Amino acid sequence: MEQPTNLWRDAWKRLRRNKLALAGLAVVAFLVFVAAFGPWLAPHDYLSQNLDLRSVPPQAAHWFGTDDLGRDVLSRLIYGARTAFLVAVAVTLIAVGIGVILGAIAGFYGGTFDRFVMWFTDMTMSVPQLLLVVVINASLKQPISTWMETQYLASLNPIWRNTMLADFVLVFGSMALISWPPYARLVRAQVLSIRSRPYVTAARALGLTNRIILARYVLPNAMGPLVVAVSAGLGTAMVLESAFSFLGVGVTPPTPSWGNMISDGLRVWTNSPHLLVAPAAVLAVVTVAFNFLGDGLNDALNPKGQK
Amino acid sequence: MKDGMQPGLTRRGALRLGLGSVVAVAAFGPGAHIAMAQEGQVLKAISPAFSQDWSPLRGGGVPYRWNSVWNGSAMYFNDKGEIQPYVLTEWTPSADFTSWTLKVNPAAKFADGSAITAADVKGSWELSAMPATKNQRVDQVLAGVAGYAAVKDGTATDISGIVVTDDATLTVTLSGPDPIFFQRLANHIAPIVKVSVARGADGNEVPDWFLGANGATSGPFMMEAADLDTGLITWVPNPNFFGEAPKLARIELTSVEDNVTATQMLKSGEFQAHTELVTSTMIQDLGADFAAGPTIPTSQHFWFNTTRAPMDDPKVREALILAIDRDGLIKASFPDGPHQKTDTVMNSVPGEEDAAFVPYPHDPAKAKELLAASSYGGPEKLPKLMFVGISSPANEAAAQYIAEQWRQNLGITAVDMKPQQDQYAGPDQNAVQIFRDDVGTRVPDGASYLAGSIASTSGNAQGKMGGYKNDKVDALIAEALTKPADDPARVALAQEAQRLFRDDFCFIPWYKQTMSRWANANVAGMEKNLDWQIVAPWAITIA
Numbered sequence: 017m018e019q020p021t022n023l024w025r026d027a028w029k030r031l032r033r034n035k036l037a038l039a040g041l042a043v044v045a046f047l048v049f050v051a052a053f054g055p056w057l058a059p060h061d062y063l064s065q066n067l068d069l070r071s072v073p074p075q076a077a078h079w080f081g082t083d084d085l086g087r088d089v090l091s092r093l094i095y096g097a098r099t100a101f102l103v104a105v106a107v108t109l110i111a112v113g114i115g116v117i118l119g120a121i122a123g124f125y126g127g128t129f130d131r132f133v134m135w136f137t138d139m140t141m142s143v144p145q146l147l148l149v150v151v152i153n154a155s156l157k158q159p160i161s162t163w164m165e166t167q168y169l170a171s172l173n174p175i176w177r178n179t180m181l182a183d184f185v186l187v188f189g190s191m192a193l194i195s196w197p198p199y200a201r202l203v204r205a206q207v208l209s210i211r212s213r214p215y216v217t218a219a220r221a222l223g224l225t226n227r228i229i230l231a232r233y234v235l236p237n238a239m240g241p242l243v244v245a246v247s248a249g250l251g252t253a254m255v256l257e258s259a260f261s262f263l264g265v266g267v268t269p270p271t272p273s274w275g276n277m278i279s280d281g282l283r284v285w286t287n288s289p290h291l292l293v294a295p296a297a298v299l300a301v302v303t304v305a306f307n308f309l310g311d312g313l314n315d316a317l318n319p320k321g322q323k
Numbered sequence: 324m325k326d327g328m329q330p331g332l333t334r335r336g337a338l339r340l341g342l343g344s345v346v347a348v349a350a351f352g353p354g355a356h357i358a359m360a361q362e363g364q365v366l367k368a369i370s371p372a373f374s375q376d377w378s379p380l381r382g383g384g385v386p387y388r389w390n391s392v393w394n395g396s397a398m399y400f401n402d403k404g405e406i407q408p409y410v411l412t413e414w415t416p417s418a419d420f421t422s423w424t425l426k427v428n429p430a431a432k433f434a435d436g437s438a439i440t441a442a443d444v445k446g447s448w449e450l451s452a453m454p455a456t457k458n459q460r461v462d463q464v465l466a467g468v469a470g471y472a473a474v475k476d477g478t479a480t481d482i483s484g485i486v487v488t489d490d491a492t493l494t495v496t497l498s499g500p501d502p503i504f505f506q507r508l509a510n511h512i513a514p515i516v517k518v519s520v521a522r523g524a525d526g527n528e529v530p531d532w533f534l535g536a537n538g539a540t541s542g543p544f545m546m547e548a549a550d551l552d553t554g555l556i557t558w559v560p561n562p563n564f565f566g567e568a569p570k571l572a573r574i575e576l577t578s579v580e581d582n583v584t585a586t587q588m589l590k591s592g593e594f595q596a597h598t599e600l601v602t603s604t605m606i607q608d609l610g611a612d613f614a615a616g617p618t619i620p621t622s623q624h625f626w627f628n629t630t631r632a633p634m635d636d637p638k639v640r641e642a643l644i645l646a647i648d649r650d651g652l653i654k655a656s657f658p659d660g661p662h663q664k665t666d667t668v669m670n671s672v673p674g675e676e677d678a679a680f681v682p683y684p685h686d687p688a689k690a691k692e693l694l695a696a697s698s699y700g701g702p703e704k705l706p707k708l709m710f711v712g713i714s715s716p717a718n719e720a721a722a723q724y725i726a727e728q729w730r731q732n733l734g735i736t737a738v739d740m741k742p743q744q745d746q747y748a749g750p751d752q753n754a755v756q757i758f759r760d761d762v763g764t765r766v767p768d769g770a771s772y773l774a775g776s777i778a779s780t781s782g783n784a785q786g787k788m789g790g791y792k793n794d795k796v797d798a799l800i801a802e803a804l805t806k807p808a809d810d811p812a813r814v815a816l817a818q819e820a821q822r823l824f825r826d827d828f829c830f831i832p833w834y835k836q837t838m839s840r841w842a843n844a845n846v847a848g849m850e851k852n853l854d855w856q857i858v859a860p861w862a863i864t865i866a
Contacts, residue, residue: 065727067654084603085655085720085727161739162754165707168737172703177737269740270723283583283716287604 027240027316037312043305044250050094051101060088062095062272071288081290083280089294092272096295099273100302103188104253108246110192111253115199116235116242122200123207124230133204137197145194145256146263152190153265160185184267191256195249202245206238240317247313251306258299274299364865365573366846368596369585373554373578378533379540380451380521382512383459388598391856392574393558394514395431395541397444398505402617402838402850402858404671404767406506409566410439410515410541414508420500420807425508427491430565433517434545435538441493445485446518449474452482455527460512463765467504469496480526502807506766510854515541543569543861554578569861570848589613589843595865596842596849603716605839606659612844614661618671619838619853620772621763623662625710625725625831627756628789633697633705634756640828642693643708646732647725648685653834655724656717661837668762668821669772670835671853674814680822683832687732694733707737712759714742721833722759758787761836765854769817770803777824788829796820 031037050057059079066086074081080089122133168176210216211234219229254274260266261275269276274295281292370385377386379394391399397411413426431439451458452465452474465471469484484496497504517539521532532539534549536559543566544558556576560569577594579585582601586608588594606614633639653664666682669675699705708729713722722740729735741755762776762783776783778800779792803816842849848862857863 063727063730065655065724067651067658070654070658084716085723165737165754169704169706177707269719270726280716283602284604286583286586287607 027313030316031312034312034315036308037316040305040308040310040312043301044309047097047101047302047305051098054094054098058088058091058094060091062087062091063270064088071284071291073288073290080294081288083277083291084284084288089277089291092277093274093295093298096272096274096277097298099267099271100254100257100299102184103191103257103267104250106184106188107191107195107253107257108249110188111195111249112199112242112246114192114196115201116203118196119200119203119205120207120230120235120238123204124211124226124234130204133200137200140194141197143194146259148194149190149260150265152193153186156189157186191253191260195253195256199242199245199249202241203235203238206241207234210234210237241314244310244314244317247306248310251303251310254306255299255303363572364570365575366571366596366863366865367594368574368576368598369588369594369600370554370556370576370578370598371580371582371585371600373551373580375551377546377549377551377556378456378528379511379514379516380447380456380458380528382451382461385598387511388855389556389576389857390511390514391542391854391858392860393540393542393544393546393561394511394516395439396509396511396514397425398509399511399856399858400509400767400852400854402852404617404853406509410444411508414505416502416504420497420502420504422494422496423504424488425493425495427493428565429491431515431541432563432565433538433541434536434561434563435517436563437517437538438490439515439517439541440490441487442490443518444515445482445487445493446522447515448485448513449480449482449526450516450518450522450528451513453477453480453527458513460765464507464510464512467497467499467501467507469498500805502805502810502813503766503768503771506768506808510765511856512765512854517541541565543567544571544574547573564861567859567861570864592843595846596840598841600839600841601715601717603656603720606661610844611660612840613842614837614839616661616838616840616851617853618663618835619763619855620669620671620765620767621761621836621853622665622668622670623759623761623833623836624668625721625833626758626760626783626787627829627831628758628787629791629827629829630789631753631756633699633708634789636697636699637828638693638697639699639705642690642697642733643729644683644690644828644831645686645693646690647728647831649683649832650685651728652721652724652831656721657834661839662834663837664833665835666832668776668824668830668832669769669817672764672767672769672772674769674818677818677821680818680825683825690732702734702736705735705737707739707754708735708757709755710738710740710757710759711755712742713740718759725831759833760787763836767853768808768813769821770800770806770813773800773817773820773824774804777820777829791827791829793823793827796823799823 064087066082069078069082069086071084072078072082078088078090080093083089083092118133122130164176216229216233219233257266258273258275258278261273262279266275267273277295278292278299281295285292372385374385379386379390381387395410398409399407401407408428410428410431411425412428415424416422427439427441427444433439448465450456451461452471454475454477465482468482470479470482471484473479474482486494488494520537520539521529523529533546536545536547538545540546543561543564545561547557547559549556554577558574560572579588585597585600586602589597589609602608627634627640629635649664667675667677667680695701710722713719719740726738729738760783764772764775775781777791777796778784779797784791799816799820803813803820806813806816838851838853838855840849840851845866847864847866848859850858852858
């Protein structure tokens with residue numbers, strides 16, 4: 017007997033035929049694995065310095081060489097993967113959360129709320145991203161950090177001493193604040209087209225509430241393009257985090273981030289090219305992987321759109 | 324006579340002549356080429372910023388580092404720290420060192436050929452002291468002169484303590500004895516300019532008087548043009564310079580902000596010198612000659628604010644210092660030089676070497692004990708430690724190294740770093756405990772060095788060390804300052820003050836500064852002095 021089919025199963029079948037998308041998926045899966053098990057995978061302590069081995073090129077003991085303080089570049093890249101992945105996932109989840117809620121409600125109910133949401137979306141998109149992140153960092157980072165220090169001294173709970181926490185909260189928050197509008201627009205457009213479909217009308221005729229119709233019939237059918245957008249958004253978020261760290265408004269050293277590693281490597285690229293090449297290559301590969309995966313998902317979930 | 328030949332010149336003779344000419348050109352040609360090149364040599368240098376204000380009276384910034392090229396000073400120090408006459412040729416103190424009689428070089432002229440008079444010297448100093456001039460360091464030169472404060476405060480335009488006796492003589496009265504006042508004049512902080520051009524009727528500086536060829540400066544070169552938008556400044560020899568004639572035909576200073584680009588341009592020979600190149604790989608990129616130079620009385624340290632927790636506990640301070648391997652600190656920040664590790668506050672001055680001074684040891688075990696015995700009982704209850712002044716790759720490397728040493732040796736994990744330094748006024752300004760900054764002096768004198776860095780009246784002690792005050796240290800420095808420059812007691816008292824300060828555990832000693840040439844090996848005469856100036860710009864040549 018033939019197995020019953022659905023959108024996702026069909027999509028997976030089509031995705032498996034796309035080699036580039038599978039390669040992208042493999043890279044992303046590897047990134048997830050590295051991010052999750054970084055502390056056990058890293059060959060060295062990412063903070064540990066060895067001044068007798070400063071800026072050495074790749075060798076057996078240090079596959080990607082060492083930086084100008086003798087720290088193992090591979091270990092820092094692995095921890096940087098953790099930073100990149102955490103930031104990308106958290107930012108995308110927050111942005112998707114905001115975008116889906118606002119876009120779905122605006123598209124489903126329309127009216128004044130829809131106009132307000134779209135006006136707010138346009139306004140947010142008009143704000144220069146980098147400027148907004150710099151302002152948020154400059155104005156909020158220190159108060160948050162000071163508050164956390166106060167909490168630590170009161171409780172001596174080491175969680176408040178995690179310097180990455182304040183960085184992440186701010187980086188997540190500020191990036192999510194500028195990343196949600198595309199998701200809101202996408203979901204709104206999907207909901208607008210789905211809400212007049214016959215099965216939605218039928219659900220209404222059966223007396224189901226708007227909330228149930230939206231949650232059970234509209235949103236699940238709007239997910240296809242959203243999945244594609246999310247996969248592309250993850251890559252974009254990683255690049256964005258690297259860009260902010262490169263510019264000094266992201267994750268604070270010595271916490272490694274691919275962006276601040278690239279920034280440091282750029283200063284010494286003529287003498288120690290591996291310090292620039294390694295993080296830049298990793299960032300490039302991961303970004304391309306997310307793009308391949310996004311394209312593959314788009315083709316898989318939207319076969320009619322293929323050329 | 325044969326066709327085509329001159330009488331007396333045979334074919335063989337002509338061949339010999341031709342061969343001889345070839346040999347002569349081969350042998351002497353390059354020399355002739357060098358001689359011709361020297362006559363028209365152009366020094367192409369890089370400025371790391373697009374400076375918009377080139378007044379020689381600002382006493383700081385990128386333009387200051389080029390002051391000696393186009394401005395004469397009262398006196399100057401050579402690269403060995405020996406004082407040299409310049410616009411002033413004589414300086415005679417009164418018996419109690421409260422007044423000085425200064426003589427102007429009778430040959431001294433401005434670029435327009437007019438004579439430099441004692442009134443120009445007085446006017447130049449007054450102009451530098453005017454608050455609107457915004458000279459960053461004029462206090463270092465004139466603070467001790469009677470009547471200076473009134474001009475600095477804007478309540479007068481005339482420094483009453485400086486009196487012009489005649490065209491070639493002026494008398495300076497000080498508010499107190501200063502045996503080394505003459506040394507304070509030997510710099511380009513308040514250079515000698517033509518007052519009738521530079522100073523307006525209200526006593527303030529005439530805007531942009533210094534731009535272009537106006538003949539109002541007194542150095543070996545004079546400004547030819549300044550295109551501030553494209554960042555190109557050019558100087559040509561001053562035909563009326565009263566010293567040795569400059570050898571260069573021209574100096575071109577071009578703004579290149581990016582250090583990596585600047586390094587490549589220097590490496591390729593497109594440029595030959597830099598104003599101040601600070602990269603961690605300077606020596607690797609451009610060679611030891613490029614960075615070579617004398618150490619100057621300026622040093623960089625990490626200062627503890629002794630009034631802020633946890634630095635208010637001397638045991639914590641000592642623990643934080645002893646936990647650091649300072650050989651590693653210099654290796655992490657300047658592994659190839661040019662700066663050198665130091666143990667002391669005062670450096671590159673007489674008395675720097677003090678056999679009785681005990682450098683801070685690297686003793687992690689004792690550091691751990693001290694931290695445990697402190698009022699905080701260990702690393703857990705220690706407030707977060709915050710550095711400021713971490714504004715360059717070397718500073719960042721040093722601060723990260725220190726933080727890692729504290730993590731490994733003391734278990735301290737909460738350390739934060741910020742680039743801001745002077746006038747730090749962030750929301751957390753009251754939480755900053757460690758300031759990275761330099762201290763130093765423009766005179767080769769240890770007592771002055773300490774007076775400006777650890778005496779309770781110094782900005783460093785009041786600001787970065789949070790009001791540090793040790794009465795014994797103050798008294799020793801104050802007494803040292805009254806001794807003549809060549810009195811061994813001046814040095815001995817300063818050394819004793821430094822030893823006492825050492826026992827207060829208020830700083831992490833880092834490095835003493837080398838004043839690099841920042842010029843390619845083929846450029847001669849780019850040696851600099853403790854005033855950050857090219858000592859003899861007239862002697863610069865390019866091989």
